[in-house]
Amino acid sequence: MFFESIVLQVPATRAAWEHVYDIYSALGIASAVVAFTVIIYYCVRYRSGGTTLTASDPRTRENRDNQVKGPVLVYVLMAIVLITVASQSFATYSAFSTVPSSPTTIHINVIAHQFAWTFVYANGYVSEDIAYVPTNSIIVFNVTSRDVYHQFGLPYFRVKTDAIPGVFNPVWIQTTQPGNYTVQCFELCGAGHATMIGRLVVEDPATFNQWYSTTGASSSGSET
Numbered sequence: 596m597f598f599e600s601i602v603l604q605v606p607a608t609r610a611a612w613e614h615v616y617d618i619y620s621a622l623g624i625a626s627a628v629v630a631f632t633v634i635i636y637y638c639v640r641y642r643s644g645g646t647t648l649t650a651s652d653p654r655t656r657e658n659r660d661n662q663v664k665g666p667v668l669v670y671v672l673m674a675i676v677l678i679t680v681a682s683q684s685f686a687t688y689s690a691f692s693t694v695p696s697s698p699t700t701i702h703i704n705v706i707a708h709q710f711a712w713t714f715v716y717a718n719g720y721v722s723e724d725i726a727y728v729p730t731n732s733i734i735v736f737n738v739t740s741r742d743v744y745h746q747f748g749l750p751y752f753r754v755k756t757d758a759i760p761g762v763f764n765p766v767w768i769q770t771t772q773p774g775n776y777t778v779q780c781f782e783l784c785g786a787g788h789a790t791m792i793g794r795l796v797v798e799d800p801a802t803f804n805q806w807y808s809t810t811g812a813s814s815s816g817s818e819t
């Protein structure tokens with residue numbers, strides 16, 4: 596599909612959502628410019644100027660010739676705006692909801708609980724509130740909860756998913772730059788909801804692999 600081909604060339608996932616945001620912004624600004632231009636034009640064109648209009652005045656409703664063209668133009672512009680934002684949104688959501696799978700994909704289970712995040716790596720390593728991942732990688736988080744409903748969100752990467760007991764919801768990101776990124780709960784889950792904040796540390800692959808090789812099912816760590 597035409598619109599999908601545009602979106603899918605954008606690197607996932609933050610950039611793809613930023614791209615959609617830019618489209619909404621551009622069309623929103625363009626719509627405002629058109630609307631206010633029309634309003635100002637009509638205010639000037641059809642002002643009374645202190646005189647009383649007569650039936651033969653070209654400015655009266657009965658004598659205007661554009662009673663069809665105006666609405667048609669509005670509907671065409673609205674259709675362009677709505678079709679564009681809808682197709683871009685669905686195409687991006689479609690790419691986002693297809694979880695990539697390759698031998699290099701890193702899978703991490705995320706168990707939400709009041710009021711922290713437990714990360715479980717493929718080798719059994721367990722970490723509380725902090726997760727290490729390499730740059731330039733696809734990371735799939737399989738998110739669940741051990742008590743109430745939470746919502747796992749990575750604001751920088753523009754992704755979120757519900758954390759629900761008994762269900763694993765996948766959400767994935769593509770890491771690029773090294774750094775510290777916020778992990779946050781986005782669903783009111785109790786008195787400690789606001790403090791349910793973790794950290795995603797993106798580091799270069801050599802550092803990550805060196806660290807990961809020292810971990811195993813017998814070890815566990817927490818944020819220090």
Ligand code: CUA
Nearest residue numbers: 745780782784
């Ligand atoms: Cu967990 Cu809010």
